[in-house]
Amino acid sequence: MDYLESLNSAQKEAAVNTEGPSMVIAGAGSGKTRVLTYRIAYLIQKGVDPFRILALTFTNKAAREMKERISNIIGSSEARNIWMGTFHSIFARILRMEAEKIHYPSNFSIYDTQDSRNLLKSIVKEMGLDDKLYKPAFVQNRISAAKNNLISPKAYREHAEIMSDDEVGGRPKLVEIYYEYNKRLFKAGAMDFDDLLYKTNVLLRDFPEVLHKYQHKFRYLLVDEYQDTNFSQYLIVKKLAALNENLCVVGDDAQSIYGFRGANIQNILNFKKDYPDYNLYKLEQNYRSSKNIVGAANSVIEKNRDRIKKDVWTSNDEGEIIRVVRNLSDNEEGLFVANDIFQEKNNAQLDNKSFSILYRTNSQSRSMEEALRKLNIPYRIYGGLSFYQRKEIKDLLAYYRLTANPNDEESLKRVINYPARGIGKTTLEKITIKANELDRSMWEMMTTYRDQLDVNSGTKTKLANFVTMMKSFSAQLQSEEAAALAEHIAKSTGLLRELYADKTPEGLSRFENIQELLNGIKEFTESNRPEFDGRKPTLSDFLLDVALLTDADQNDDDDNKVSLMTIHASKGLEFPYVYIVGLEENLFPSQLSLNERSELEEERRLFYVALTRAEKKVTLTYAMSRYRYGSLNYCEPSRFIEEIDTKYVDLPEVEERRPASSFDDTPWGGLGSGGGNSYSRGSNFKRKSASRKETSGGAVPRNLKRVSQVPTTSRKTIVSGSVVVGTKVSHAKFGMGKVVNLEGESPNEKATVFFPSVGQKQLLLKFAKLEIVE
DNA sequence: TTAGTTCGGGTTTTT
DNA sequence: CCCGAACTAA
Numbered sequence: 001m002d003y004l005e006s007l008n009s010a011q012k013e014a015a016v017n018t019e020g021p022s023m024v025i026a027g028a029g030s031g032k033t034r035v036l037t038y039r040i041a042y043l044i045q046k047g048v049d050p051f052r053i054l055a056l057t058f059t060n061k062a063a064r065e066m067k068e069r070i071s072n073i074i075g076s077s078e079a080r081n082i083w084m085g086t087f088h089s090i091f092a093r094i095l096r097m098e099a100e101k102i103h104y105p106s107n108f109s110i111y112d113t114q115d116s117r118n119l120l121k122s123i124v125k126e127m128g129l130d131d132k133l134y135k136p137a138f139v140q141n142r143i144s145a146a147k148n149n150l151i152s153p154k155a156y157r158e159h160a161e162i163m164s165d166d167e168v169g170g171r172p173k174l175v176e177i178y179y180e181y182n183k184r185l186f187k188a189g190a191m192d193f194d195d196l197l198y199k200t201n202v203l204l205r206d207f208p209e210v211l212h213k214y215q216h217k218f219r220y221l222l223v224d225e226y227q228d229t230n231f232s233q234y235l236i237v238k239k240l241a242a243l244n245e246n247l248c249v250v251g252d253d254a255q256s257i258y259g260f261r262g263a264n265i266q267n268i269l270n271f272k273k274d275y276p277d278y279n280l281y282k283l284e285q286n287y288r289s290s291k292n293i294v295g296a297a298n299s300v301i302e303k304n305r306d307r308i309k310k311d312v313w314t315s316n317d318e319g320e321i322i323r324v325v326r327n328l329s330d331n332e333e334g335l336f337v338a339n340d341i342f343q344e345k346n347n348a349q350l351d352n353k354s355f356s357i358l359y360r361t362n363s364q365s366r367s368m369e370e371a372l373r374k375l376n377i378p379y380r381i382y383g384g385l386s387f388y389q390r391k392e393i394k395d396l397l398a399y400y401r402l403t404a405n406p407n408d409e410e411s412l413k414r415v416i417n418y419p420a421r422g423i424g425k426t427t428l429e430k431i432t433i434k435a436n437e438l439d440r441s442m443w444e445m446m447t448t449y450r451d452q453l454d455v456n457s458g459t460k461t462k463l464a465n466f467v468t469m470m471k472s473f474s475a476q477l478q479s480e481e482a483a484a485l486a487e488h489i490a491k492s493t494g495l496l497r498e499l500y501a502d503k504t505p506e507g508l509s510r511f512e513n514i515q516e517l518l519n520g521i522k523e524f525t526e527s528n529r530p531e532f533d534g535r536k537p538t539l540s541d542f543l544l545d546v547a548l549l550t551d552a553d554q555n556d557d558d559d560n561k562v563s564l565m566t567i568h569a570s571k572g573l574e575f576p577y578v579y580i581v582g583l584e585e586n587l588f589p590s591q592l593s594l595n596e597r598s599e600l601e602e603e604r605r606l607f608y609v610a611l612t613r614a615e616k617k618v619t620l621t622y623a624m625s626r627y628r629y630g631s632l633n634y635c636e637p638s639r640f641i642e643e644i645d646t647k648y649v650d651l652p653e654v655e656e657r658r659p660a661s662s663f664d665d666t667p668w669g670g671l672g673s674g675g676g677n678s679y680s681r682g683s684n685f686k687r688k689s690a691s692r693k694e695t696s697g698g699a700v701p702r703n704l705k706r707v708s709q710v711p712t713t714s715r716k717t718i719v720s721g722s723v724v725v726g727t728k729v730s731h732a733k734f735g736m737g738k739v740v741n742l743e744g745e746s747p748n749e750k751a752t753v754f755f756p757s758v759g760q761k762q763l764l765l766k767f768a769k770l771e772i773v774e
Numbered sequence: 775t776t777a778g779t780t781c782g783g784g785t786t787t788t789t
Numbered sequence: 790c791c792c793g794a795a796c797t798a799a
Contacts, residue, residue, distance in 0.1 A: 059789090088789050113788080137784090193789050260787060361786055363790090383788085417775090424775050548789070568787045590786055606787080629785075630790035780796075 003073055004038060007031070014248075014281035015039040018046070018220065021241070021275035023268070024250040027312035028297065028612035029288030029574065032250055036224060037066055039248065040082065041073040043220055050081035054218040054240070058225040060085055060549065062572060081530050083218070087233050088193060089548040091200040093531065095191070096544065098203055098210055107404040107540045109190040110547035114389070115410040116140060116181075116192040123180050126436065129173055142166075143178050147194035148230040148262035150201055153179040187441050188409040197232040204239050215243035225571075226251030230262035238274060245275065253308045254301050255609050257568060259602045265306070284312050288574050288615055290319020292648045296618070297611040299645035304601045322649040323619045324641055330582075330626040334367035337579050337621060338375050341562060344577060344617075345377075352378055356563040356575035358610050360588040364581060365564050372562060382565035388546060392499060392510040393517055397546065399489050403473040404540040407441040416466060419494045423466065427459050469493070482539045483522040490518060567610045578614035580607075583622040584635040607640045620649075 004012055011031055014024045015038040026032035036055070044050055057063040063084040070079040083090060092110065099106040111119070117136045120143075124134045146156055156162055157175045166174045185191060191199060204211045221241050223229065226249035229237070241247040249271065256265050271278060286294050294314045301307065327333040341355050357368050357379075365381055372379045387393060395418060398411035406412075417423045434453055435445045445453060446463050453460070469492070476485050490496045499511045524542050528534070532541065563575065582588055589603035611618060622637045641651070 086789065135784095196789085258788075261789075363785075420776070422775065426775085566787065587786095592786065602787095627790080629783095776799085778797085778799105781794085782792105783794100784792090785790095 004042070007034065007038065008285060010281055010283050010285075011035050011038075014283070015042055017279055018043055018248075019246060020277070020279065021245050021247045021271075022249075022279040022281065023226075023271050024248065024281045024283060025268075025308065025310065026250055026252050026283040027286060027310055028252065028255060028609070029286040029294075029314075030283035030312070031285075031287055032224075032252075032283065033062075033066065033572070035283065036222060036250055037069045037073070040066075040079075040222065041070045044070070044074055044078060048220060050078050051083070052217060052219040053082045053084075053222070054090070054220070055082060055084040055222040056087050056090060056224065056237075057084060058086065058228065058572065060089060062224070086548065087229075087236070088196050089544075091236070092196050092544055092548060094214070095196065095199055095203065098207075101207055101210065102199055102203055104186075104191070104199075105189045105405060105407075107189070109188065109401050109405045109408040109411065110196070110544070111185070111190050111192045111410060112389075112547065113140075113193070114394075115190075116185075118410055118413075119184055120177065120181060122432070123177055123184065126432070127173065127176065127180070129177075133170060134173070134177065139171075139174060139177055142174060143181060144192075144194050145262060146178065147192075147198045148232050150198060150232055150235065153182055184409065187407065187439075189405045189407045190410070194232070197230075197236065200236055201232060201239075204236065211239060212243075214240055219244050219246060221247045223247070223249045224251075225255075227253050227256035227265055227268055228258040228261075228263040229267050230264055231267075232262075234264070234267045234270070247275070252310075254304075254310065254605055255571065255612075257571065257602060257606050257609055259598070268308070282310070284310060286312050286314040286612075287316070289314060289612060290316050290616060292319045292321055293611060293614050293618055296322055296644045296648035297608050299648065300604060300611065300640065300643050301608045303643055304604055306598070306601060320617045322644065323617075324583075324649060324651050325619060325621045326637070326652045327621060327623045328625065330364070330367045330623045331370070333581055333621050333623045334369075334371035335374075337368060337581060337619075338371035338377060340579075340619065341372075341377060341577075342375050350576070351560050352562045353560045354576040355579070356565070356570065356573070356577070356613065357579045357581060358565060358567050358570050358613065359581050360567060360590065360606075361582075362566055364587075368564055368581065377562055378560070379562040379564055380559075382563065383569045386549075387513070387516075388549060390510075390513060392513055396490055396495060396514060396517060397543070399473075399493055399495070400486065400539055400543055402470060403477060403485075403489065404543060406443040406470060406474065409442055412442055415493070419498045421462055421466060423459065423462050427455055427463075430455055477538060477540065480539075481525050482537055482542050483518070483525040485539050486521045486542075487518055490514060567606050570613050571609055574613055574615055576614070576616045577619075578610070578617070579619045579621065580610045581621045582626070583620050583638040583641055584626065585638055587626070587635070588638055588640065604640065604643075 004015060007015060008031075011034065014022070014035045018039065024032065024035060026035070040053060040055060043053060055063070055066070057066065063086070067079045067082060067084060070082070071077055095102075095104070095108070096106050099108060117140055120136045120139050121131070124131050124136065124139065146162070151159065151162070153175060156178055163172075163175065166172055185195065204214070218240055221237065223237055228251075237247065237249075249268075251268055253265050253268055256263060259265075289297075291314055294312060294316075298312060325336060327336055337357060344350060344355070345352070359365065359368075362383060369379065369381070388397070395415060398408075398414040401408050401411040402415060413428065416428065430453060431442050431445050434449075435442050438445070438449065438452070440449060446467050450460060450463065453463075455463075473485070473489055476488070480488070496511075496514065499507060499514060502508075502510065521539075521542055524545065525537055527537075529537075563573075567580075586594075588607070589600055593599035593603045620641060622641070623635060625632050625634050627633070641649075
């Protein structure tokens with residue numbers, strides 16, 4: 001077991017003390033995954049049966065990679081037998097096996113966020129409630145929070161505080177929606193994401209023999225990213241670990257970024273209470289990042305009040321100082337980043353995969369993508385609209401789900417008239433109403449109780465045809481292999497034909513996506529995973545797998561690409577060069593976090609996570625204006641920038657009297673022209689932020705201030721209307737040029753100007769202080 | 775019933 | 790800006 005020698009003493013202690021409860025508090029980049037990997041490898045080499053190890057990870061990809069590493073260490077494929085995966089996928093598997101105990105079909109459907117939102121929408125409508133008040137997203141969050149805290153509809157009604165919250169908010173009927181929502185899920189044989197954990201708790205609570213079975217089965221429990229577990233998950237772990245208490249949780253309170261999803265840092269603090277004689281291991285040496293990055297990250301996280309004291313340090317090089325780059329607009333921010341990556345790549349002969357661009361919201365990826373495409377830099381976006389959320393994929397999957405579980409209402413509604421079969425809204429409405437009346441599922445109304453439907457005979461025939469088709473699929477569920485049945489369904493429903501007929505580029509790509517899905521199913525059918533015990537996987541096995549896939553789980557054949565993702569998605573990853581973009585007030589930190597200290601602190605932890613992804617170099621960027629809701633907004637730099645201890649960071653110079661000089665920071669300004677970007681440790685920057693604290697109100701007055709500033713400084717410069725195509729102008733940096741085009745409306749007029757020295761540039765008139773030459 | 779259009783409203787992060 | 794709901798015409 002010489003592999004253990006590569007660990008430092010704290011890591012090694014954490015890896016080899018396998019008995020009893022232990023908690024590993026692991027600073028960013030401190031080799032947490034290594035400890036977890038080695039600990040499991042060590043267990044197996046000591047003779048523990050892999051089937052008796054349960055390891056809960058944050059993504060399925062993390063699980064897959066860890067299994068691979070363990071296999072390499074122990075030199076056998078035994079590792080594949082470990083129960084390793086996300087909470088959701090592991091317990092979905094267990095629920096499948098135990099489903100009938102809680103009166104669910106073993107083929108229960110898993111509703112994703114969209115499905116459950118649609119269901120809520122129809123419930124609100126059916127109950128005749130105002131959907132402005134009972135917004136589906138709001139209702140969904142409220143119910144999700146309840147479920148994550150194991151509050152049943154009944155407990156919800158009896159909870160005075162919750163009920164009065166709803167009352168005050170003008171939503172007294174929320175609890176009724178919750179009741180109905182659960183009822184409908186049950187009737188549809190479906191669970192939402194939260195149910196997978198909730199129902200597991202019910203199962204372990206109401207069936208002692210089941211609890212005992214799994215307590216005995218799982219002799220060793222490991223939980224990664226413990227800081228991101230919610231109460232529901234906490235309780236599952238506590239129950240399963242109660243017998244052997246061989247529980248190891250690993251986490252870092254400073255990286256807790258899923259509070260919005262019910263994650264509770266208290267779980268880390270409670271550990272002490274639940275297991276008083278636990279072992280605590282602190283991993284504080286960072287192996288990932290340079291001294292500058294570690295120092296910067298530490299100086300930021302110190303600003304949080306709620307935290308466990310930790311002293312993360314590194315013996316790595318000093319490294320490069322953190323850059324802050326200001327840009328005029330979101331598009332120019334993208335151009336800057338793309339140009340900068342291009343340059344860094346050439347200077348140091350680096351791979352694309354050394355770079356990562358991190359942002360707060362998915363919508364920010366667009367300007368980055370466009371700029372990268374312009375320079376032909378290959379990139380890959382993680383997250384956003386994932387493959388499995390695309391319409392055509394969801395449509396086909398809905399057929400599969402309906403085949404496995406005909407009561408699945410959301411799937412039924414999705415496909416009953418796609419491709420068009422003449423079963424329209426009216427018919428569907430009639431079925432729903434009657435189904436609610438008789439307390440039956442829609443499917444039952446279309447089969448057993450079809451006579452009771454008040455529809456004309458033509459429609460009845462159409463319904464009967466649909467039912468016959470679906471029944472024929474269901475009949476083949478057990479006999480046919482997943483891949484064969486999947487293809488059969490795609491063809492005989494007419495869905496494939498429909499997409500094939502569409503020759504638009506989008507249609508083409510939709511068709512390709514379907515092919516890709518079918519290929520994926522084929523691959524799945526041929527994989528022979530231990531959980532199938534040698535039997536061939538069916539379509540419903542595939543569905544379980546697919547419902548819980550994360551986008552991060554997607555593999556890419558060619559992985560030498562720049563990575564683009566949200567900071568949330570970057571958790572656990574590392575890159576030599578990291579660009580954190582959009583560092584603006586109201587974006588990062590998010591506008592919605594500004595009212596609560598706890599939420600602002602979560603944003604700060606998010607920033608901490610972003611910084612600590614980097615090994616060598618961090619570049620922070622922000623834009624002075626950004627398109628949001630389709631219109632231009634002015635932005636202030638994020639408070640997080642100035643929270644970094646100034647010795648680790650280079651701030652841009654801000655010349656207050658000449659805002660247009662920010663052109664110095666534009667990509668073309670910096671590109672090639674060496675000293676173009678002049679930064680100093682910005683005292684101006686500081687001064688500005690001080691004034692911000694005085695107006696401690698919201699964003700609005702600040703933005704107004706910024707806008708009104710502009711005209712007062714534009715005496716000699718071009719104002720709207722004073723320039724036409726052909727006008728000769730002069731720019732402080734680019735020299736003489738000629739206007740070749742004008743677009744946009746005042747005050748956002750954009751001029752395309754040709755400069756002999758640098759070529760064509762797009763300039764916003766109100767920023768670029770152009771002087772008219774003739 | 776369908777397809778095509780307009781209109782209004784909403785946008786954090788994710789299993 | 791992008792989506793879905795509502796409306797309109799065939």
